[in-house]
Amino acid sequence: MIVTPAEMRAVEEAVFAGGVTAETLMDAVGHRIAAAVKEAVPTGQAVVVVYAGKGNNAGDALVAAGFLATGENPRFAVRLRLANDDPAALGELARKKLDALPSDRFPRLIFEQIKTIHAPAGRLIVLDGLLGIGAKGELREPIKSAAREINELRRTRGAYALAIDAPTGLDAETGAADPDAVIADETLTVGFPKTGLIADRAANFVGKLHVIELPESADSAKNAPDAAARGTLTTVRALAGLLPPRPHDSNKGMYGRVGIVAGSVGATGAAVMCAHACARAGAGLITLLAHPDIYPVVASAASAEIMVKPLASPTDALDMDFDVLALGPGLGQQSEDKVRALIQRWPKPMVIDADGLNALYAD
Numbered sequence: 507m508i509v510t511p512a513e514m515r516a517v518e519e520a521v522f523a524g525g526v527t528a529e530t531l532m533d534a535v536g537h538r539i540a541a542a543v544k545e546a547v548p549t550g551q552a553v554v555v556v557y558a559g560k561g562n563n564a565g566d567a568l569v570a571a572g573f574l575a576t577g578e579n580p581r582f583a584v585r586l587r588l589a590n591d592d593p594a595a596l597g598e599l600a601r602k603k604l605d606a607l608p609s610d611r612f613p614r615l616i617f618e619q620i621k622t623i624h625a626p627a628g629r630l631i632v633l634d635g636l637l638g639i640g641a642k643g644e645l646r647e648p649i650k651s652a653a654r655e656i657n658e659l660r661r662t663r664g665a666y667a668l669a670i671d672a673p674t675g676l677d678a679e680t681g682a683a684d685p686d687a688v689i690a691d692e693t694l695t696v697g698f699p700k701t702g703l704i705a706d707r708a709a710n711f712v713g714k715l716h717v718i719e720l721p722e723s724a725d726s727a728k729n730a731p732d733a734a735a736r737g738t739l740t741t742v743r744a745l746a747g748l749l750p751p752r753p754h755d756s757n758k759g760m761y762g763r764v765g766i767v768a769g770s771v772g773a774t775g776a777a778v779m780c781a782h783a784c785a786r787a788g789a790g791l792i793t794l795l796a797h798p799d800i801y802p803v804v805a806s807a808a809s810a811e812i813m814v815k816p817l818a819s820p821t822d823a824l825d826m827d828f829d830v831l832a833l834g835p836g837l838g839q840q841s842e843d844k845v846r847a848l849i850q851r852w853p854k855p856m857v858i859d860a861d862g863l864n865a866l867y868a869d
Contacts, residue, residue: 508736509698511639511678517697517723526722529599532562535696536569536603538718539670542694543574543582543631546666553583553625555615555659557652558600559636559674560590565600566670566696567635572607582631585623586614589636589652617655625663632656634669634688639678639700645686649674653688660689669693672703673711681705692716697723699739717741749788758811761790765828767820767848768835769796774803776836776860781812784832795823820848830855834862842868 509517521531543554556571558564574582586607590596593604615623623630634656636649645653653674659665667690672678675687681702692714695703703712717739738744752761764784769777774796781794795817796804805814817823821844823831831852837845838861845865849858858866 507698507738508701508704510701513732514639514697514700521722528562529602531720531722532565532599532603533569534720534722535566535718537573538720539566539570539633539668539694540573542692542716542718543570543633543668546668546692547581547629547631550629551581551583551626552629552631553585553623554631554633555585555587555620555623555665556633557587557636557656557674558589558596558604559649559652560596560600561638562597562599563638563670564596564635565603567633568600568603568607570633570635570670571612572603575611584612585620586612587617587620587652587655588614589648591648617651620655620659621663630659630663630665632659632665632667634667634674634690636674636688637672638670639672641672641674642677642679645675645684650684650686653684653686656688657686660691667691667713669712671696672700676702676708676711678702681708683708683711687711689713694718696720701736704739715739719743758790761788763791763827763829764789764793764832765823765826765830766792766794766832766835767817767823768794768832768837769800769804770836770838770840770861771799773836773838774800774807777804778807778812780832780835781808785809785811793826793828795826820844821851823848824851828854830857832857832859834858834860834865837861837865839864839868 554574556567558567571584575584596604636652656667660667669688669690673688673690673693675684678700679702689711690713693712694716696718697720699717702708703715766780768780777794777796781792784792793813793815794808795815798816801816808814820841833856842865
């Protein structure tokens with residue numbers, strides 16, 4: 507489900523009322539954040555610069571820092587960048603997590619030192635733990651400067667930026683962003699996706715949205731009764747049940763016959779990508795029907811499991827046996843009358859996109 511920051515706080519309060527402490531929840535979140543960082547850098551060494559503000563968001567980041575640097579020879583060299591020069595400015599729980607990190611393994615740096623950090627190419631990670639989902643309005647110092655630093659490291663050093671819960675400077679309820687808001691490559695939002703993170707205007711700041719699911723909060727979802735009306739965000743876990751394991755003795759003919767009418771001169775990629783998407787989704791027999799002008803290009807570009815056949819006219823597909831037809835990607839605006847005729851006469855399910863829709867509009 508999709509929640510507002512206020513609804514997420516109500517969920518958390520219900521979790522705490524159920525006996526889970528704030529520290530226990532923070533440790534669980536930090537562990538899962540560390541796992542997401544490791545997923546972003548699955549092999550090799552990397553330097554992680556953890557930006558911490560003063561609240562529980564900072565505590566989550568500091569817990570993640572500890573998990574990333576475990577072992578005698580950890581893959582991740584972790585450096586801390588505290589937004590406040592005085593660690594005493596941190597909240598009680600965040601301060602406790604900071605004190606648990608030995609200073610010799612987690613040096614605290616100023617920005618001039620960060621700019622000189624040596625990291626393997628593409629192996630500089632920035633973890634944004636400056637502000638949580640409750641922050642609103644314009645950024646103020648010292649958070650503003652810290653957010654600028656993150657964006658500079660991303661722009662000039664190729665750092666991969668991960669934001670905890672929401673990018674600093676982004677309103678997690680509305681999606682409005684401060685001019686200096688952190689531009690994240692990936693946002694690790696905790697519990698449930700927030701309304702502001704899926705707003706169109708937030709897309710450039712959020713990047714890839716990764717939901718840190720918390721089993722601890724599952725039973726507390728009833729504390730956000732209005733969230734159900736907003737729909738849900740599709741995740742890997744949500745889709746898993748739709749694709750159960752297939753019998754070992756099955757064959758592709760048992761999983762649907764898909765016909766694709768797509769592509770034109772200069773737009774062959776749309777047809778090929780559509781066919782590959784069908785294969786990734788689990789379709790069985792996939793036939794890409796391409797105009798003779800592009801047939802050689804499409805046939806050479808499509809993966810081995812895709813069958814490619816020439817199609818002189820869209821209406822020729824009416825003589826073929828498919829369970830479903832996809833029509834339109836990269837088709838161009840030629841033969842729109844025949845495209846409409848195919849749509850009108852096709853007796854089975856059809857997905858119409860791109861130039862297929864243009865053909866309908868032109869009628």
